[in-house]
Amino acid sequence: MRFFKKIGEWVRRYDDAHNFTCDICGREVFAGERVCAACRKSLPWNGGAICPLCGRRVKEEGVCLECKQQPLSVERARSSLLYEGEASRLILRFKRGEKYLYRAVTELCLSTIKEQFPEAEGLVPVPMTARAKRKRGYNQSLLLCEEFSRKLSLPVVDAAEKRHETKPQKTLGRRERQENLAGCFHVADRAAVKGKALLIVDDTLTTGATVSELSEALKRAGAARVFAFTATSVEQKEPFGKR
Numbered sequence: 001m002r003f004f005k006k007i008g009e010w011v012r013r014y015d016d017a018h019n020f021t022c023d024i025c026g027r028e029v030f031a032g033e034r035v036c037a038a039c040r041k042s043l044p045w046n047g048g049a050i051c052p053l054c055g056r057r058v059k060e061e062g063v064c065l066e067c068k069q070q071p072l073s074v075e076r077a078r079s080s081l082l083y084e085g086e087a088s089r090l091i092l093r094f095k096r097g098e099k100y101l102y103r104a105v106t107e108l109c110l111s112t113i114k115e116q117f118p119e120a121e122g123l124v125p126v127p128m129t130a131r132a133k134r135k136r137g138y139n140q141s142l143l144l145c146e147e148f149s150r151k152l153s154l155p156v157v158d159a160a161e162k163r164h165e166t167k168p169q170k171t172l173g174r175r176e177r178q179e180n181l182a183g184c185f186h187v188a189d190r191a192a193v194k195g196k197a198l199l200i201v202d203d204t205l206t207t208g209a210t211v212s213e214l215s216e217a218l219k220r221a222g223a224a225r226v227f228a229f230t231a232t233s234v235e236q237k238e239p240f241g242k243r
């Protein structure tokens, strides 16, 4: 299995260097482009009415129900796309082995991050435990940070670590998610975050429990302000999961 995975990776690398095809539909694109114009247009962009705090799409203008009950620990969160259709498929592929997709994702999201977070002084990846990283082979959040860092000339502040493994969040309600994550992040290098305005970068915002927990750890270590950017977010329909 591993062997075939390796071959797949070589083929993709060769492909990368010799062909320019859209990472979503496979049609030809201009040199250096990752996603074709047609795919770009048909993606589920996050726009219209969004919650001014968590940035998720809402039915009516204004702060969403969940933020009213308990706002995230970050000052402001924003995302480029809704986690549905082609966008969620792209994120799932990116997280399930298709590492090279970090370029497509950053290309799609660059303008949002530029426009929404002019005050950011550093990009913070969501850390994984060493074991989880070995299993996947890479930290997708760190890959996004590194590529944004090259494009925005902002440093990557990889100062936090995840101290213990947590249960998968998928099946948990909002409160359970918070409890599951409590105390899992630790910032060892306090000097790297002290007094800074930091932007957490991740692939998806569901309830925001992960970015909130990481934000708390960064603030405890002395960060002045913390924001969050995620490539995609789940539309806010009704209070999330069980309470």
Ligand SMILES: [Zn+2]
Binding pocket: 022, 023, 024, 025, 026, 027, 035, 036, 037, 038, 039, 040
């Ligand atoms: Zn395409």
Ligand SMILES: [Zn+2]
Binding pocket: 051, 052, 053, 054, 055, 056, 063, 064, 065, 066, 067
């Ligand atoms: Zn909200």
